[in-house]
Amino acid sequence: MNLIMDKEQIIQSPVGLKPHVVLLGAGASMVSFPCGDANGNRLPVMNNLIEIVHLEEILKKHHLNPTVNFEKIYRLINIL
Incomplete structure (x- = not known):
């Protein structure tokens, strides 16, 4: 079984591929999906990640x- 697929093979036959995460910069994901994901959930970007993922209370608890x-x-966290 060949485990290496080129781009065309992945596009033509994506079935059986494991889920993955793609990080896009400069809000590209938000612009690409302005109505959110398939379930209507807003996609997080750096400016709204804390709100979307509900991190406010955790950050406040740690004085951030x-x-x-x-x-x-x-x-800040990375240098602590």
């Missing part, structure tokens, strides 16, 4: 400002 862009918070 939940209104700040998540990238800035991640940078």
Whole structure:
């Protein structure tokens, strides 16, 4: 069984592939899916990740400002 697939094979026959996550920059996912995912859930981007994933209380508990862009918070967490 050949485990390596090229782009065309994946496009033509995506069945059986394991779920994966693709990170896009600059809000590309939000622009691509303005109405959210297939279930209507809003897609998170760095400016709304905290709200969408409901991290406000966790951040407050650790004395981090939940209104700040998540990238800035991640940078702080990463250097602690």
